[in-house]
Amino acid sequence: MALVSLEEASFSYDGRAVLKRVSFDVQQGEFVGVVGPNGSGKSTLLDLVSGVRTPGTGVVLVEGKPAHRFRRRDMAQRVAVVPQSFVLEFDLRVRDVVEMGSYCRDRSPESCGDVDATLARLGIAHLGERRFTELSGGEKQLVVLAQALMQQAALLLLDEPAAALDVSHQLRLFDLLRELNRDGLTVLCVLHDLNLAIHYFAKLLVLSDGELAALGSPEEAMQPEVLEAVYGVRAYLHHYAGRTFLTFSPRPRVDRRGRVHLVCGGGTGSSLMRELIDCGYDVTAGVLNALDTDEVTGRELGLQMAVEAPFSPISDEAHASNLRLIERADLVILTAVPIGHGNARNIEAVRTALEASKPVWVAEGVAERDLTGTAEGLAEASVALFRDDAELLVHLA
Amino acid sequence: MTRSGWANGWLPVVGVSGLFVACLVISLSFGPASLSLSQLLHYVTAGPGDRQPGSTIFWQIRMPRVLLAFVVGASLSVAGVILQDLFLNPLTDPYVTGVSSGAALGATVGIVLHLPGMPWMTVLAMTGGLATLGIVWTAARRKARIDVYVLLLAGVTISYLATAIVSVLMIRAGQDMHAIVYWLLGSFSGRSWPEVKIALIAIPFLIVPLFFVREMNIMLQGEKRALELGVDVERTKRVLLLTAAVLTAVAVSVSGIIGFVGLVVPHVVRLLVGPNHQRLLPVALLGGAAMMGVADLASRTMLAPTEVPVGVVTTFFGAPLFVYLLRRRRA
Numbered sequence: 001m002a003l004v005s006l007e008e009a010s011f012s013y014d015g016r017a018v019l020k021r022v023s024f025d026v027q028q029g030e031f032v033g034v035v036g037p038n039g040s041g042k043s044t045l046l047d048l049v050s051g052v053r054t055p056g057t058g059v060v061l062v063e064g065k066p067a068h069r070f071r072r073r074d075m076a077q078r079v080a081v082v083p084q085s086f087v088l089e090f091d092l093r094v095r096d097v098v099e100m101g102s103y104c105r106d107r108s109p110e111s112c113g114d115v116d117a118t119l120a121r122l123g124i125a126h127l128g129e130r131r132f133t134e135l136s137g138g139e140k141q142l143v144v145l146a147q148a149l150m151q152q153a154a155l156l157l158l159d160e161p162a163a164a165l166d167v168s169h170q171l172r173l174f175d176l177l178r179e180l181n182r183d184g185l186t187v188l189c190v191l192h193d194l195n196l197a198i199h200y201f202a203k204l205l206v207l208s209d210g211e212l213a214a215l216g217s218p219e220e221a222m223q224p225e226v227l228e229a230v231y232g233v234r235a236y237l238h239h240y241a242g243r244t245f246l247t248f249s250p251r252p253r254v255d256r257r258g259r260v261h262l263v264c265g266g267g268t269g270s271s272l273m274r275e276l277i278d279c280g281y282d283v284t285a286g287v288l289n290a291l292d293t294d295e296v297t298g299r300e301l302g303l304q305m306a307v308e309a310p311f312s313p314i315s316d317e318a319h320a321s322n323l324r325l326i327e328r329a330d331l332v333i334l335t336a337v338p339i340g341h342g343n344a345r346n347i348e349a350v351r352t353a354l355e356a357s358k359p360v361w362v363a364e365g366v367a368e369r370d371l372t373g374t375a376e377g378l379a380e381a382s383v384a385l386f387r388d389d390a391e392l393l394v395h396l397a
Numbered sequence: 398m399t400r401s402g403w404a405n406g407w408l409p410v411v412g413v414s415g416l417f418v419a420c421l422v423i424s425l426s427f428g429p430a431s432l433s434l435s436q437l438l439h440y441v442t443a444g445p446g447d448r449q450p451g452s453t454i455f456w457q458i459r460m461p462r463v464l465l466a467f468v469v470g471a472s473l474s475v476a477g478v479i480l481q482d483l484f485l486n487p488l489t490d491p492y493v494t495g496v497s498s499g500a501a502l503g504a505t506v507g508i509v510l511h512l513p514g515m516p517w518m519t520v521l522a523m524t525g526g527l528a529t530l531g532i533v534w535t536a537a538r539r540k541a542r543i544d545v546y547v548l549l550l551a552g553v554t555i556s557y558l559a560t561a562i563v564s565v566l567m568i569r570a571g572q573d574m575h576a577i578v579y580w581l582l583g584s585f586s587g588r589s590w591p592e593v594k595i596a597l598i599a600i601p602f603l604i605v606p607l608f609f610v611r612e613m614n615i616m617l618q619g620e621k622r623a624l625e626l627g628v629d630v631e632r633t634k635r636v637l638l639l640t641a642a643v644l645t646a647v648a649v650s651v652s653g654i655i656g657f658v659g660l661v662v663p664h665v666v667r668l669l670v671g672p673n674h675q676r677l678l679p680v681a682l683l684g685g686a687a688m689m690g691v692a693d694l695a696s697r698t699m700l701a702p703t704e705v706p707v708g709v710v711t712t713f714f715g716a717p718l719f720v721y722l723l724r725r726r727r728a
Contacts, residue, residue: 071629072624072627073627073628076626076627077627080625083622083625086618086622087618087619088618090617090667090672091672092672096614100614100618100626101626103612103615104627151627
């Protein structure tokens, strides 16, 4: 039996639908992240699972029983919550605050848990005698987590636990959660940082406007198309240094401003590709060797490119495909790419563009990095020279 | 660290218990006719059957008056703790629920109709207070839950309404106006055993909150967090609100409206022992009783033979003490 099971659960607040027919299961031992834009119903979802709110239609089951039917004490033995905001202005000791978590347990020492052990587990044993109001935001968050752990519940719900934490506290918190999960705790955690979500969670649930937009492994749930639909931004998945991570751009302008072809390589075109797309241009590139930094970036950005095999000189085929891309471009840009015998034909392609009276912008340093002499005279013939990306973007933005 | 160690220990509870006993002895000894400790001991051990004139005065006048002051002080102070915590509002005192204004209206009606003070005025005051609670309670009920903010606002509103009616009655009262004003100021003057018997209703309600210490601590984090931690919030609120209202109604109906104790004693005690109810509640109970006992002693001896209304005394001495404690705390 699933630990938590939502079947077509809906919830309305003052007539406004906050959750719409949401169905999913959480199995014992799972580590699930919940993401979604502000107001997508994430906190309400947690309130339904903890039984604090009652679904309007549908059911929310905890261990097979409707969540809102539990006596509060029985529910607290099964589901613990770390709330998004925690206000306690009274001057209680940390130890007293943590001890409150054992309210739902018997008074007997075996079942009511050990405050010191719980604090030590979270690495905050030294805070026990401090006053709660004197703690920093990160320390308070850990104390509230300790309070929730004292309930010894099978399921832990967290609502944006990392929102107010610096990066070191964030990592410490999620490492702790993962550790607790390995020891058997089931975790359902709302968070905003999608990169933390990808990195830490085995299963992600994406909420959008009260509906379940995606559910699955990070690779399945964090598809750029999904994120674009849910958040209304452009999302790019990158793989670097053994990590998968996302970067975002504002949603691209609907009116395209023209087509730019980049002749680049060795990383000289990567940042331009992204910037030009964000400015509203369609971008193509070539010829690039496969696995070249610019080629990898172009692939992640979904560009149309003329590509040659790794470490190989440009073949006729690739050259022809590059010329076709140039023909369709409104502007050709030659970055300060080092030119050797392998990519000398790219200069040839640029000259073709010039002959066809296409506007061509050339980086100032090209001639210096030309080992072949192919680029000689190119600077003088080109329409415009640019010193660096920033200068170029001033003109194109 | 040493200060907090002291404050977190049980020393304040022991200390306030000693203070309580000392104040009880002092209140019983001093008055227009002061008694020595041995006289006091003799009267107490001899019991009320003793035919000496001194013993009669002691048992018929001083003893009931002192007991009444102690019970009223404890009641207002405990009611203040409960309501400040439930409303999470430091400005709350037992009178915000409207119960006291309702009681005042009841008593005023009794005075205007020239009903005998005991039992009618007291009964009318109690009825007025509890009826007000009923109205405020009904206003704050939403489905199965009590909305404390609505309760607070409804209480304050109905307070104004009851006070307005009292004002109208006062204007029309003529010679009775003096009696009404005197009642409203609050006093233990002329109270005796019949009032004490009514005040005894408060005793079980003083004990009830001690069984809700953990719940009250947890509810300092707000109602939602308390639900998450497993507290039956609605039941706790119902019990505690009813307790505070009955304590207030009892106190007001036997002694009038004595200000300041219910607002300040909880704060002073919180400053001394912290917000943990395990210590806060007993210390507030004993401290409120002791403070009221001493205040009543001052009220009957300061300008003897004239009595200063006890509410004036509590404010007069309580205000500077409170400001001093607040400042010391900030430093």
